[in-house]
Amino acid sequence: MANPAPKTNATDARLAAIAKPDAAAWSHSARDAAAKRVVDMQLPERRDEYWKYTRPDTLVQPDAPHAALFHNDEGPLFDEMDRLKVVFVDGVFDPDASDDLEMAGVRIDRLAEPADIHWAADLYGSLEADGHYVPRPLAALNTAYASDGVLIHVTGKAEKPINFIYLHQDETSDAILHHLIKLDADAEMTLLETGPAAARFNKCMEVDVADGATFHHVRAQGRDHERRAVTHSFARLGKESTFKSFTLTVNGRLTRNECVITLTGDDAIAHVAGACVGDGDFHHDDTVFVTHDAVGCESRQVFKKVLRNGAVGVFQGKILVKEGAQKTDGYQISQSLLLDDDSQFLAKPELEIYADDVACSHGSTSGAIDEEALFYLRSRGVPESEATDLLTLAFLAEAVEEIEDEALRDALVDRLQGWLERHRG
Amino acid sequence: MLKINDLHVQLEEEGKQILKGVDLEVEAGKVHAIMGPNGSGKSTLSYVLSGRDGYEVTGGAATLDGADLLEMEPEERAAAGLFLAFQYPVEIPGVGNMTFLRTAVNAQRKARGQDEISAADFLKDIRAKAKDLKIDADMLKRPVNVGFSGGEKKRNEILQMAMLEPKMCILDETDSGLDVDAMKLVAEGVNALRSEGRGFLVITHYQRLLDHIKPDVVHIMADGKIVKTGGPELALEVENNGYADILAEVA
Numbered sequence: 184m185a186n187p188a189p190k191t192n193a194t195d196a197r198l199a200a201i202a203k204p205d206a207a208a209w210s211h212s213a214r215d216a217a218a219k220r221v222v223d224m225q226l227p228e229r230r231d232e233y234w235k236y237t238r239p240d241t242l243v244q245p246d247a248p249h250a251a252l253f254h255n256d257e258g259p260l261f262d263e264m265d266r267l268k269v270v271f272v273d274g275v276f277d278p279d280a281s282d283d284l285e286m287a288g289v290r291i292d293r294l295a296e297p298a299d300i301h302w303a304a305d306l307y308g309s310l311e312a313d314g315h316y317v318p319r320p321l322a323a324l325n326t327a328y329a330s331d332g333v334l335i336h337v338t339g340k341a342e343k344p345i346n347f348i349y350l351h352q353d354e355t356s357d358a359i360l361h362h363l364i365k366l367d368a369d370a371e372m373t374l375l376e377t378g379p380a381a382a383r384f385n386k387c388m389e390v391d392v393a394d395g396a397t398f399h400h401v402r403a404q405g406r407d408h409e410r411r412a413v414t415h416s417f418a419r420l421g422k423e424s425t426f427k428s429f430t431l432t433v434n435g436r437l438t439r440n441e442c443v444i445t446l447t448g449d450d451a452i453a454h455v456a457g458a459c460v461g462d463g464d465f466h467h468d469d470t471v472f473v474t475h476d477a478v479g480c481e482s483r484q485v486f487k488k489v490l491r492n493g494a495v496g497v498f499q500g501k502i503l504v505k506e507g508a509q510k511t512d513g514y515q516i517s518q519s520l521l522l523d524d525d526s527q528f529l530a531k532p533e534l535e536i537y538a539d540d541v542a543c544s545h546g547s548t549s550g551a552i553d554e555e556a557l558f559y560l561r562s563r564g565v566p567e568s569e570a571t572d573l574l575t576l577a578f579l580a581e582a583v584e585e586i587e588d589e590a591l592r593d594a595l596v597d598r599l600q601g602w603l604e605r606h607r608g
Numbered sequence: 609m610l611k612i613n614d615l616h617v618q619l620e621e622e623g624k625q626i627l628k629g630v631d632l633e634v635e636a637g638k639v640h641a642i643m644g645p646n647g648s649g650k651s652t653l654s655y656v657l658s659g660r661d662g663y664e665v666t667g668g669a670a671t672l673d674g675a676d677l678l679e680m681e682p683e684e685r686a687a688a689g690l691f692l693a694f695q696y697p698v699e700i701p702g703v704g705n706m707t708f709l710r711t712a713v714n715a716q717r718k719a720r721g722q723d724e725i726s727a728a729d730f731l732k733d734i735r736a737k738a739k740d741l742k743i744d745a746d747m748l749k750r751p752v753n754v755g756f757s758g759g760e761k762k763r764n765e766i767l768q769m770a771m772l773e774p775k776m777c778i779l780d781e782t783d784s785g786l787d788v789d790a791m792k793l794v795a796e797g798v799n800a801l802r803s804e805g806r807g808f809l810v811i812t813h814y815q816r817l818l819d820h821i822k823p824d825v826v827h828i829m830a831d832g833k834i835v836k837t838g839g840p841e842l843a844l845e846v847e848n849n850g851y852a853d854i855l856a857e858v859a
Contacts, residue, residue: 555698556699556700558682558698559694559697559700560712561681561683562659562682562685562692562694563708564686564687564712564716564719565683566681566719567681567683573703574702576703577701577702580702
């Protein structure tokens with residue numbers, strides 16, 4: 184009997200096909216170590232517990248699956264706001280469309296530039312490498328092979344928000360970007376990320392928030408129906424620092440957003456929130472891991488999903504409270520509004536607590552539109568479709584309200600409202 | 609204005625007959641009261657008129673100024689001028705009271721082919737009307753009915769009525785859960801809205817609300833029918849003797 188042909192290994196196939204960037208010398212050792220992690224961990228497979236609800240194959244396969252381009256008739260998000268624009272087209276930096284990378288309170292560099300950047304050499308890949316309580320091989324793959332990214336060193340109060348704008352103009356683009364953000368003590372900045380980025384996008388961001396510093400992050404992942412994305416945000420928080428991240432996801436065939444936060448200084452605050460709306464061929468996965476490793480820290484995870492026509496939502500959220508992390512205040516809520524019987528929400532909330540003086544609460548629900556509330560609104564003259572939209576926005580409100588800046592919040596609510604109007608039953 | 613003829617209604621799921629031939633006519637400018645024991649069908653009548661799901665009309669008709677109410681969606685009935693003050697106002701987390709009212713006012717205006725009210729005019733109007741009902745700015749900002757006391761919820765219903773200016777108002781046990789002071793406040797709100805062009809149907813268990821909102825006509829409802837109709841003195845008779853005498857008399 185002939186031996187069966189050796190099984191093609193998905194990790195080997197991916198690594199054979201991946202473009203090896205001509206990387207700056209300072210990043211070589213971190214990249215080599217990350218490449219080794221990928222081989223050791225192997226890229227995710229369907230049978231991996233951490234990928235039970237989301238099929239990783241299209242994120243792992245050698246070439247990006249085709250994703251039709253989408254004409255967005257709503258115009259660029261945050262267009263009327265004063266912000267510093269950094270534009271990537273299918274993962275390639277576009278200097279003409281970008282602003283000068285100079286601003287008071289920050290130093291901005293690019294990963295693809297050869298300059299020796301000491302702070303970046305220390306940070307690059309370090310939070311990712313520390314974030315593998317659960318293997319995150321696609322993040323390690325990113326560290327090893329990212330073609331570009333933005334390195335931001337925030338030394339004071341950033342003059343205005345920085346906006347990474349990701350355009351998608353090639354139907355088979357496969358982009359890998361890795362950003363580093365280092366906030367010095369008491370520094371402050373707001374990062375905006377907008378757009379679909381590529382047919383397939385692997386993005387990794389490492390954020391080091393020093394004592395007393397504040398980082399705000401607001402992201403909108405673009406309306407392209409066929410795009411795929413896997414993103415990782417790693418954050419380390421110092422004493423009395425703040426990290427607040429919100430993501431809006433409308434459409435997209437497959438999105439996996441992982442957020443890995445470690446509270447290492449006392450009295451730090453971490454909020455991570457997301458609202459997603461999906462209609463039809465839509466799979467959205469929020470995977471969050473918050474570690475409390477200091478006293479008196481607060482963390483919130485607030486995720487809301489509106490799903491219809493067979494759309495699928497996934498939430499895997501964990502709060503780990505380490506020994507000694509007393510006075511922890513942890514909160515986690517994941518909820519879905521299922522607008523029909525075909526849609527699905529899968530949630531795995533987890534708490535793991537090794538300290539005895541903590542307050543942690545978590546909840547997860549799936550539900551339909553409240554018929555009582557719908558009738559009440561209609562009885563006051565509000566047509567059914569408008570009333571449904573109003574109740575849907577109300578459902579999303581707790582997540583959206585995590586955005587502190589009113590102008591940013593209003594801009595995203597506008598987009599949500601537009602989506603709801605276009606996707607009425 | 610509101611005409612109900614031989615209305616028969618059953619529960620959709622259980623098939624149980626609740627209304628067994630209701631006849632009623634409320635004229636413009638008049639206040640009619642319906643009293644009756646528990647389970648007589650009073651609340652069902654209000655729900656069926658406003659278009660709530662779960663009820664099946666098996667016979668009869670209900671019209672508002674000649675228009676067939678039973679054929680309309682709930683929002684169309686509202687735009688046609690019908691308003692139901694709920695016995696149990698619904699809490700809607702995440703929707704601000706002010707946003708809700710403005711959406712409702714504008715939706716009705718749109719349905720009637722009128723322009724939307726300007727933000728400034730709306731604010732001026734709602735502030736004045738809220739003040740009369742002792743509803744403070746905080747209650748206007750909060751989510752609809754969320755965390756409101758029983759009295760606040762009922763006052764909020766009357767505020768909605770005042771803002772929407774319906775021609776036919778149905779009050780479903782608006783007095784339930786109210787103390788005397790709250791009831792007076794609500795009654796004053798209702799009385800301020802009484803006008804020649806507007807009809808009221810006040811559903812209540814007890815006569816005490818009718819001390820404050822003086823009815824022109826009182827109906828007694830029992831077992832799905834209006835069994836007796838009279839003047840305000842009929843309410844006093846109920847108050848003094850209960851329903852048993854009246855029911856025995858008509859049986």
